[in-house]
Amino acid sequence: MRVTIVALLASTMLAGAAVAAQPASFLTPVASGSKAAVAGKPTYGSFGFDETGMNKAVKAGNDFYGYANGGWDAATQIPQDRSSYGMFHKLQDLSLARTRSILEAAEKQPNSKIGLFYASFMDEAAVNAKGAAPIKPWLDQIKAVHDKDALATEIATLTRAGVRTPFETYVGPDDKNPTAYIAQFGQSGLGLPDRDYYLKDDAALAKVRPLYVAYLAKLLTLAGEPDAEARAAAIMAFETKMAQVHWSRIDSRDADKVYNKWSRADFDAKAPGFPWGAYLNTLGYGAQPDFLVAQPSAFTGEAKLYADTPLPVLKDYLLVRTISSYARYLSAPFVDASFAFNGTVLSGTPQNQPRWKRGVNLVSNEMGEAVGQDYVAKYFPPEAKAAADALVHNIIAAFGQRLQKLAWMDPATKQKALEKLAAFTPKIGYPTKWRDYSTLEIRAGDLVGNVARAEGFEYQRNLNKLGKPIDRTEWGMTPMEINAYANPVMNEIVFPAAILQPPFFDPKADPAVNYGGIGAVIGHELSHHFDDQGRKYDLTGKLTDWWTQQDVTRFTALTDKLVKQYDAYEPIPGQHVQGELTLGENMADLAGLTVSHDAYVLSLGGKPAPVLDGFTGDQRFYLGWAQVWRTKYREPALRQQLLTDPHSPGPERVDEVRNMNPWYKAFDVTQGEKLYLTPAERVQVW
Template identity: 50%
Template sequence: MKRSALFVALLLATTACSKPAGTDTTTQAKAKATASGIDTAGIDTSVKPGDDFDQYANGAWRAKTTIPADRASTGVFLDVFNIAERRNAQVIGDAAKANAAAGSDQRRIADFYNAFLDTDAIEQRGLAPIKPELAAIAAISDKTVLAKMLGSDLRADVDPLNASNFHTEHLFGLFVTQDFTHPDTEVPYLLQGGLGMPERDYYLSAKPEMAKIRTAYVAYLTRIFTLAGMSDPAARAQRVMALETKIATAHLDNISSQDPEKANNPWARADFAKKAPGLDWAAFFGAAGLGGQQTFIVWQPAATAGLAKLVASEPLAAWQDWLTFHHINAVTSVLPKAFDQASFEFNGHTLSGTPAQRPRDKRGIAAVNAYLGDAVGQIYAKRFFPASSKADIQGMVKNILAAFDTRVAALDWMAPATKAEARRKIATMRVGIGYPESWRDYSALEIKADDPVGNIQRARLAEYHHQLGKLGKAPDKGEWWMTPQTVNAVNLPLQNALNFPAAILEAPFYDPHRDAAANYGAIGAVIGHEISHSFDNTGALFDATGKLRNWWTPADFAHFKQQGAALVAQYDAYEALPGLHVNGRQTLGENIADVAGLTAAYEAYHASLGGKPAPVIGGMTGDQRLFLAYAQNWRAKERDAALRSGIATDGHAPARFRAQTVRNLDAWYPAFKVQPGQKLYLAPDKRVHVW
């Protein structure tokens, strides 16, 4: 479950979930759940499981559930997120009361949070905290100075295997990890960026809903320039929109950006001037602190060349307007209310359909977690994640890994050589449970109680320097990309590793007091999902060391791709809104992980019974409880705007279609007496197993 420097409470892609969902109904749901671990009150018995398993498992819940005004969606994931948020509030509140010594992490937490909440002081300062930056942008005199400004803005962002585009204030994004083909060395990956909207289709699509969003974006640009007191704000907005449209045209699409083989483009420093002329790369890299770096991997070479060309071809005034907007846009949350509200109206309301902004205190909690995540996480893990839970989850992981290994060993279509490589990946997979083995050192990060803008900027810069500090060194295979208080999980193909933060290991995902079938159907399927990402259409391209290497026989890989194509077709057929279908190719990796992960969880559950029959609880068999727990993991209700945004940008299918994954497992059919002619029924030879 991504990230991401952009990892806040939840992340995108190569993950078990895609975004926050759910109201705080956990206590209510637990009260209604029986010893079976299933929320029986949420089931819609008027629907046949074989016609719509999601509606059967969750229809009654959905009918009586309202999406909160400050949320784009509601469902189980936000139930669990709200538990973590309340605990984070305790950690931050205690830090604020502690009057801790200057320079301590507790003091940093308190000062960051208090500065974020002091809206009176924020109003009084106005734009003063960023006036020097805006003056520097206005003073840019030529393209070399522009290159230096663009380089000084470079920051380290999320794993591109989890988020392919960098739609931030940076023209490029930087990711530091081991080399694709030399896994003993950390290198910089350069990625496309520069967009203020989520991705290229928002600029280029002819769909009417995208055209409306473009109109709203220009209005937002105009509003920001107006609030900043800039001359001719409408003309500036049009210049930024025109420039970003050209940037979007240069961008590689989402699906192509997911392919690491297309991304493996080593460039020497000298290559940039030849392959991507137009940008003064010496000035850019010098300002970025990369003047001595001689090797890079360029994720999207055509886009890199296109962006460099735009630096040369587009007027300096357009770049100055673009920089001005993005420098303001990056910190609207800690600028006067008019800026903050304008940002929410576009980014929250227009893009996601959310009617109301989240309360300031909760946004402050999210901000502290985003920029001081390990400082909070170290306390969180100690207080809220008992050793007994860690041991229990480790046991489940061991069982699910064993089930996956047993399944691979028994595959009749895979050659012995391919099996050996796959099983080596399983045997050497590094699984982090709860929290990392080492914590981030914030001692060099200055946090001030009266400088919320500077706090965010210095924290971003500190993260960038932390990432640069890894260059040329041996990779830390135990590195975590999520904090313990993150309600998510992630697979890291380059590390052959998994992270399961403490915050997701909560009911209804995991409850040590309930029946094993529900735990295996819920958190077990999440664990299986993350394990399976090592063998999805991206993960399967990396070997046990994290090296990008084809370890498949041609016949085996052809079979694997054939199964993937069948899953693409299955998801392409799902209609999220009238005329709006799921993109099966874009969501393939997550869909493979769902199918394979649920299969592994199911088989691990049966292995855990030790040959004994599963008990019947609440009138439900073990298989029924497991499949229902899985479907209830994905209970969700989402605003149409958020759903459209997800279809356009997210690597995950909408939650309700993920619940229908069960139709690919043979065991689901007898468990719920699913018959031919029912809508979800697939003939045995049409069920996609992949692994």
Template identity: 50%
Template sequence: MKTSLLSAATVLALAIAAPASAHDARDAAGCLDIACDTSLLYAADDSGAGSAGASVAADRFGSWGIDTAGMDRDVSPGADFFGYVSGTWAANTDIPSDKSMYGSFLVLRDLSEARVRGLVEGYVGQGDAATGDAAKVATLYRSFLDEAAIEALGAKPLAPHLDAIRAVADKDALADLMGAASGSVGATLFRLGVSDDQRDPDRYTLYMSQSGLGLGDRQMYLDEKFAPQRERYVAYIAQLLQLGGWNDPKGNAQRVFDFEKAVAEAHWTRAESRDRSRTYNPVERADFAATAPGFNWERYFAAAGVEQASRAVVRQDSAMPKLAGLFADADLDTLKAWQAFHVTDQAAPLLSEAFVDAHFDFRSKFLSGQPEQKERWKRGVAHAEEAMGEAIGRDYVQLYFPPDAKAKMDELVANVKAAMGARLDQLEWMGEDTKAEARAKLAGFGLKIGHPETWRDYAALEVRDGDVLGNALRSAAFEWDYDRARIGHQVDKAEWGMTPQTVNAYYSSVKNEIVFPAAILQPPFFDPDADPAVNYGAIGGVIGHEIIHGFDDQGRKSDGGGLLRDWWTADDAAKFEVQAAKLGAQYEAFEFPQLPGMRINGKVAMGENIGDLGGLTIALGAYRRSLDGKPAPVIDGFSGEQRLFMGWAQVWRTLWRDDALRQQLVNGTHSPGHIRAFAPLRNIDAWYDAFDVSESDPLWIAPEDRVRIW
């Protein structure tokens, strides 16, 4: 294991100042929170932290795990369970001005960010004594905070990239730029990635997905509801082209938008792109010219540095010929302007104030309703974490992950897994052949808690003082080189898809494992001193959610070895689909009065909704098992099962700005948190019994209409 970034003196100083309390997923097939909705890069600006003096100790929730002061006991649980558990909190809480949403996840992300700030500024404080990774992180952060130097540079860091686009003389050269964008900035219609092969889980393979849109999901281009967003987007394209010194910014902006609209029409829908039965389509590299003519594929693959890959697994196969055709038919100058806009858009947050403000005004303020930009230190922390997240994570776990947390989580996971096994045995709708496969899959589940055992080596990453954009680009190239070098090689089963300081969790279908970073193992999710019922409702529900991702509408298509194959009998699969459709209809029935016409997309959110329902169901079973036949104590007048359901609802405390909620509904795969607080409970009989919910209550669902999957 690599040496920590922290000197002994730094550890001591930080420990005195803040006593220790208790990157994006590579294959987060089932991810707990909207942070994994990568299409929400701009829509859910949720990385803000508290002030410079923010506490770095996790808050406890009440005396036994529930913030009873945040409840509204005048609300009937059967009318509004979110309001019952969190109504007073919601009424008395303002969304911070540098956020577009707020809630339990955001509180912990603030805490994690404050802790990381302390670490990073500790490296900066070491001065010339800092070496290795500590020195690099310090340089990343210090350079980002030097606003005067960044302002003096203006658009100069961007100039070489725009000059390269201006120099493009033909579409073959543009294909080079699209390929090079894999490890840099720029637009591409064909996004490349490297991950575990779904049909050969022990090997890495090259994947290709549709790309090319700057406004998010195709619906943003094609649905009349989003006309205001489209109009403002065209103005934003023109603004960035003008800032970059591109010719005819207004005319080119309209042409860029028209091109992207055509691209959107060629794209698959989000629901289609989720379907693992359709998204594994291997194509030999030599066959791309025939299957998707009109694009120089060899130049593209060479520029991306993936010539060693004999094939690519294409996700949206029928979209690729259309996209190649659009490229072939498009005017070269339009394609160059499209490329110039995306390069500028991606680089803007790392440039001078004019670029930063333009980017924020559109991406965060207009699209997500966020009133104010995050403080610069917050953006600096994110910049350093993006480049060297695991290096920072090494020291994070030394200070903030107590050893006994893992042991207690091991026990919880074991109980929830046992409850899932019991549920499988009890299922009346599933036949024995499918049950045998399901049991084998459950038995093979892997578990990672807290942090990796080995850490990324950043020795080859070059970081230069005062070169903010260059540092980000070298980091992107460093990551891409790391990924592309693995094509065809053995999968690293020990690798993590999230850093320890990430407040989230995930399930990987190809590794058949569930992963819980250190930062989520804190109140309100997990508190070793809280009432067990609350822990089972909170982190137990999270554990169950991730386990169920192995058995949701897409996770069920892989077996216990991570292999994409159909292990279901046709009869059992049909019964599953009937129940899943009922669940989707329940969620699609929810209305959002402040956003007329907006609904949850039941097919897109299906995996997450099944994860919530099944996860909480097996968490309840695990809690009952933990009682070992003894009655649960009554605390403050609440039964054990009442406390469990309240623990679940408390986790999903969420407030939204209207624009951010719209973005989540359009681009996300998760139902909004305030819906998740109560929606799965309506299908669990025990919730009705616990809170005396009757047929006269608005949340009532008749027993015969309740969804019973896992």
């Protein structure tokens, strides 16, 4: 599936909203001065940075993360219900608590759908009393199947209910015709996080595999199925063969490689062995002439595997995918089994989250904009949006100035880049048009039914886009999310309300800290439109080759240096950061810091930055950057991130400062210190 959203953190959300031309003045900076925009004491420290979290015994040039965050790191324990913990998680907890208050108030309103949904999850006694009964009709339908054509229909039916099946599908803009929607497909269906968990010769991953088989057997046993161990082993063998034909995450992030247009006939011709007709018809795609297929060879391989695998094994695979997808909404034995593997084995988390947190997450995921309306009204004041808008304005202006000065980009390409920037759309806080849930049925005391209907509602809402104009108001995240994203096919960046809070953004904080925090995040998302993949989209969002070959060659020479730099980081002995997988995000951090620092200087209006509590403006800027990436990890969670996530871990993201010339001067970093790079070694793209 073509996934065009590029989030600040790992995200499963897909393509969102709009392209709208901005006036030329959009590229003109707005001077905001050196004083905080809002009077009062900031949330952190005296100027927006928590100085007590530093470890000044550490030399900044040897370990900037340790210097800025070492005190916090030593004093912070990862909560028992977390696999990692940092400033993002702290804000997530705040967002969860605020959303809980909204949902608990909604429970008291008899006609509130979000209240009914939350109550259906929170009635644990009623859920436990039902056991596996809520999904038994699905399981019975799977077991009653007598041929592979009928099983393909069941796969499609369960896909529409949110079950993870061999192929994922979504309706989104056509990357090469972004004024039209098209049905899109991508590889899916593995129960472990990535193909490496099945295939890689690694001792830690080898220990996970038998535990996964035991988990599958546990699910079958809980559902009352006999011979669970043998059947689980056969499912594992099937998934291992599936993993062998899956593309790597590096190949799957290449916008050119994953753009493959297939006709309806191509499915049968290029991927024979799977009953595509029954499958596509049940998905609602029967009348569609064209599709995008992200990993063609994986579809060919999975279709052959489907044809070669005995029907009982395929049925058992679909059984466990269905049980696993809905285990969180069943009785305690299913919940506990799911958490023991997915939470503890894969992520190292000792305890499941309290039920209220899981309930808040569920309703937020399934009816996010219904909750979001109340959240914005209560927790996102207009002055916060206005201040964020001004900051975004300055970041975009600074990026435009950077583009004009680039030595490696041809003048004609540079002009097109500036035109793309001028057509850019930032979205701040919340959608201008809220999603309508009036046709979604939520019933009291029917948790699994509510989840299935909500999943089906969203599937149908997405399906209904086919043949209609592009919805340029749609968002791919909710206002409660602590995240942000870029959408190249829409030439936009989106910042939900919940991330526009301390330590990322505090109207009462020193501007230097805000520019180092949310300013660098804004620059990060903006630059995704010009990174190794985003650069392939023009000002209309069309995937097209608008750079010269000379531009690409010079650009790649710079990005290859960044790949090599990150390949050298080894957060776990024997497990390095994958420089190529994380290239887009590392480039975005590099650009975000560079451009936001420029914007901070512009905001001073030619005046010198004041010294506050002994820290210069540049020092406060880089400390603001380091503060937002305070993060601690449990080892299994960190390993999973290194294998599957295009984002580098927090400490390595902080290390991006070693490519910034002003950082060296600000902290007197000299040759011989561990983070020191010679001027020639520093990667400077923008």
